[in-house]
Every structure is written in structure tokens, then in C-alpha cells.
Amino acid sequence: MKIGLFLQDTTLTKKKKDKIFYETLNLARENNLDLLVFPEHFYCPEDEKLDEYAFLSHAYEENSEECDRDKIIDIFRNYAKIANCPILASRADKYNFIYALYVSPFEENIKLYGKHIATNYSVFDLADYEESVEEIFMPIDYKGYKIGVTICYDSNKPLFSRFYKAYGDIDILINLTGGHVDYKKWSIYQKARALENKCYNLCTMAYYDEEKRNKSYVFAFDGFGKKLSYKILNKRISSDYNNDMPNGLYMFEVDKKSNTFEKFKLDKAEDDEFLDSNSSINKKIDINLSKTDILKLLNNKNKIDNCLYLVKKDNHNLILLDLKEHMVEEPILIESLMYSKKLKGISNKKYIIINRWDKLDEDYYKKKLSTILKARAAENFCIVILMSDIKDECIQVGLNKNIQIVKCVAGKYGLDLSRSTGPESFWKNDVIKGIKKCWREKYEFLIDYLRDNKKQTIKIR
Numbered sequence: 001m002k003i004g005l006f007l008q009d010t011t012l013t014k015k016k017k018d019k020i021f022y023e024t025l026n027l028a029r030e031n032n033l034d035l036l037v038f039p040e041h042f043y044c045p046e047d048e049k050l051d052e053y054a055f056l057s058h059a060y061e062e063n064s065e066e067c068d069r070d071k072i073i074d075i076f077r078n079y080a081k082i083a084n085c086p087i088l089a090s091r092a093d094k095y096n097f098i099y100a101l102y103v104s105p106f107e108e109n110i111k112l113y114g115k116h117i118a119t120n121y122s123v124f125d126l127a128d129y130e131e132s133v134e135e136i137f138m139p140i141d142y143k144g145y146k147i148g149v150t151i152c153y154d155s156n157k158p159l160f161s162r163f164y165k166a167y168g169d170i171d172i173l174i175n176l177t178g179g180h181v182d183y184k185k186w187s188i189y190q191k192a193r194a195l196e197n198k199c200y201n202l203c204t205m206a207y208y209d210e211e212k213r214n215k216s217y218v219f220a221f222d223g224f225g226k227k228l229s230y231k232i233l234n235k236r237i238s239s240d241y242n243n244d245m246p247n248g249l250y251m252f253e254v255d256k257k258s259n260t261f262e263k264f265k266l267d268k269a270e271d272d273e274f275l276d277s278n279s280s281i282n283k284k285i286d287i288n289l290s291k292t293d294i295l296k297l298l299n300n301k302n303k304i305d306n307c308l309y310l311v312k313k314d315n316h317n318l319i320l321l322d323l324k325e326h327m328v329e330e331p332i333l334i335e336s337l338m339y340s341k342k343l344k345g346i347s348n349k350k351y352i353i354i355n356r357w358d359k360l361d362e363d364y365y366k367k368k369l370s371t372i373l374k375a376r377a378a379e380n381f382c383i384v385i386l387m388s389d390i391k392d393e394c395i396q397v398g399l400n401k402n403i404q405i406v407k408c409v410a411g412k413y414g415l416d417l418s419r420s421t422g423p424e425s426f427w428k429n430d431v432i433k434g435i436k437k438c439w440r441e442k443y444e445f446l447i448d449y450l451r452d453n454k455k456q457t458i459k460i461r
Contacts, residue, residue, distance in 0.1 A: 038089035158331035192375035223261025
């Protein structure tokens, strides 16, 4: 399957944007693309018209029973006909509900995905969310491939990608991002989603602000976490850009028949790009822990559930997740522990994931585990400590989820517990970040569904 990712530059004049947009559709046709992907908040010539349309029926509107979904679909379908292939794109409707829409010129079926977090109006806000969740996460079924879709920051929470596995294996995940991201952080998230779900993971975004410090990129990994090669179909000057060329149309070829990712293969993977990050000492240290200290804390007196420990230190309640070997690779297990009902009512919680290996293969660490551990620290805003026969490591993240390797001094890690507050730091009302405290209940519903529903097929190794 040939997939085109368009890294769209929306800083240009309307005339230039329109011209490039139609050129992109024609390039898709000329190169026989199977799928053309646009970013979140993509631009199209009928942008102003789409700004006035409501994708959903909004209860607080006078004509709440009315929506413009069919009109939106017609616009998307007309573009798909020019490209001669399905298109997948994301934007906001008139009420700022951010949706991703897959429309084909060959069939009537569509795929809708609604953004969950980092938004003013979340799909979590739907009154019938729990009844609609299977439809929201129903994969696209196209040319024998099962394709899952997420929007921007939804890729930072593993369950939104993992939920597609409730329907069995998926072959491709596609994330549509707004743009201007921290390269290291976004690369880690995208690679981790590919490794966890054992599938291809592709991501494109927009370029919308020349003054932004961070650039915009395309990312693509296979199920072994290896970067996919690409061809830029409209590349004119090749020396200045790699995966960050504004208005570049990147073509990736994926083939599930020649690649099965169910069993991880070291010889087909590649080292973590950020393997040799420098370590640093925290400026603020609340507690110093050695390997021996940690093992002493993991005793039956402190155990409150399988793999879950509660330790009181001064005014902090340390929540320790004791994950043996491959258990750290299973996000459903980790989320079930982080959001355990046995933690309800406990104040000032600080979360530490302990990943213990009796015998860790060095290449496995370099090619898979290193990325997974970094992702776990960032997505859960917690401390992650690796303890093994070949390597010990401590990972924290900054307030913007940037990775820090904590330096071991005299056999101890000096930990800043203010940066380990887990779910409590995330699910609170924040207009700027686009988060509501009440959405946590819906997120916990997803955890319970995936853990308990008989349809879900994920197994812990």
C-alpha cells in the first residue's frame, strides 16, 4: 500500500495554498497513491465553508437536531475523487469539535474519529460516549488493511491507540498532528505506539508558524520500531530537508504480507535514536533511593494489590508499580494499576514504575525497551527505574514531558517528586491545555473496558 503524508504549510496566501492543495491531489493521482493523509487543522480551498459547518448535533444550539455532516463529507469526497484515492484529514467544526474523517471516492462508507484531549470540545463530552465507543474506535477496513486513527495529543496516551486492538490486530496507525512539536518527544511517542501495537505507525502535521522554535515533521515506523524510508513526490531542492519539508508530499510503502510484527526480531529493529542521552542531577531532590532501598520497599507490608505498593515517605504517598520484565510493555496493565480503585482517596500520590529484569539482553534494551521506558515516563508523568543485570537507569520528565536521565550519585538516585504526580497532574481543568477533570471518568471507562471486555484480544507476555 502506498500512503502519502502531506506536511502542509498553512502560512501562505490563500491563492498559493489553493494551488499547492490541488497540485497535491493531482500528485496523489499521478503516483497511484492508495491513501492521501492531511494533518490536523488541514487547509483546503473550501476552508471558510467548512468553518461554518457543524459536524455533530450540538445540544445547546437552537437547531440541535441539525448538523452538516453530509455537506462536509461531500466536500471531502470531491477532493478524494480528484486524488483518485481515499483521503484522511482532520479539522475543527464551527463549535471547535475536532474530528478526523476518512472518505473514499470508491465507496459510501466513512470513518469518523473525534479528538479526546487537548481540545475545547472533546468526544468525551458526547452524552452517549460509552455507547458509541466501539464505533469511534472501529478501524478503517481498506484493501485488506485495518487502519486506526488518532489526532495529535491522543497519541500521547497509549489507550487511544490500543483500543483498536479490541477488534483484533490492526496493521496501520495514523496520527494527524497540528504541528511544531519537540522532535525527540514526538518521535518517542510514535515509535512506542508502533512497538506496542506491533504495526506500522505514521504521523503527519502542519507547518503554521515561522516563529515557532520547534519544526513540523513526518514520522513513520514499522512494528519493529524501524524508521520507514520515503520518497518526496514534489521534492525540488533535496539538500535542505529531510522529514521536515513544508508542503512536502511523502510517500511511504507498507506491506503487511512481507512483514509480520507479532514476534519482535532484533535483526529487523534499530537502536533507540536517543540511547546515549546525557544524565543530569535534579536541582530539587525530595528523596534519594538506591537499588537496595527500592527492593526493601517492595515487601508484603507495603503491598496493596498485585504489582502495586504504597509507601509513606514524609508527606508523600509513593505509589510503586513493580513490573517484571515484559510487563512494562503492556499499557493496559500499567493504566489499570495507575488508576486502581485501591488508590482512591489517597492524597499527594507520587508514582514510580520499577521495571526489574533478571536477565536483560543488551540489544533488546537498545532496540525496544529503551524507547518504551521513556514513553512510560512521559505519558504517565511518573518516574521510571530500570533494574537489571546489565544496566540500571532512572528516567524523569520535565513539565513539558521532555526526557531526563537522572544521574546516579554514590549509588542513589535523587528524585524530584513534584514531577511524578501521575494522573492527578493531568486530569484537571485547564483551558489552555484543553483538559477537563470530568473526562477522567470516561478515560477510566476505557481502561475498564479493555481490561474486562471479552472481545479484547491483547495478552500480557
